[in-house]
Amino acid sequence: MPGDHKPKTANGKIVRSTKQRQAILDILTKQQSHLSAEEIYQAVKITQPRISLGTVYRNLEILTELGSIYRNSFADGKARYESATIGHHHHLVCINCQDIENLTACPMAQDIGNLAQSHDFEPLEHYFEVYGYCGKCRRKD
């Protein structure tokens, strides 16, 4: 069937629209912050009290695959998710208050993007995170 525009995952299954999935996407779209699976689970439970943590994880995986959200794994080994409506960016992570600020500047847009040629490497995704102290925490010290 040409002209078939139904969303599908990598395994070819049609992606249905469910209340649970929509609720997860709503949370990430409205809050525009970097939430862990557990935080999303707690937030979604307000409107979907019977949702399970497994459902949250499965939907985060599907939404990431569809490109609707970004998945980031930080130094603490925990994955955090955010809406993809904001566009590609990187992160400034405060090691004191854990606040995460977005950084629109991207290393790949600079000369470093040429590394592909010199290293015979085909880049698909990249992550750039800076850890340090945000302005608020610097002034508290």
Next chain:
Amino acid sequence: MPGDHKPKTANGKIVRSTKQRQAILDILTKQQSHLSAEEIYQAVKITQPRISLGTVYRNLEILTELGSIYRNSFADGKARYESATIGHHHHLVCINCQDIENLTACPMAQDIGNLAQSHDFEPLEHYFEVYGYCGKCRRKD
């Protein structure tokens, strides 16, 4: 006591020289690769058969704190360690064969390093990882 050069951790405890710790550092120095805690555990067991996985984790933490090794957490959520003798660098990770190549070019050395001023942020550490296909795997496809 001024001139006290005994290595100490952040909590002020003196760091002793033990066979177990030395063996872990030896592995990372000689192999010059990016090993997980489990891989290090298996390698160290050859010379220290009675070592425990807990000891490996504790020493990796101490050695990281002392600056003798680097700790990196990749997208799979698993931490990998490498000797610090090689100096600061970043990573090209092949999503097919999992091979990790080092990249000496650093975004912070470029204009992006100026983000500190514009974002009122004091950078201490940073990570830059590129995921894609290495030369070998590209030619296999």
Next chain:
DNA sequence: TTTTTTATCAGTAATCATTCCTATTAACGC
């Protein structure tokens, strides 16, 4: 050297994030 101190150890239990499993439920096409 002997004794004392205490950082480190082995072994194991506990924790945390995440994935897997199974019977049941509910989107969506017809």
Next chain:
DNA sequence: GCGTTAATAGGAATGATTACTGATAAAAAA
């Protein structure tokens, strides 16, 4: 509405890492 099957709830299982405890062995003191 009916049938197909993706998605769900609930919970068990996994894997990486951390925490606990009594024993051990470096370094310091005597």
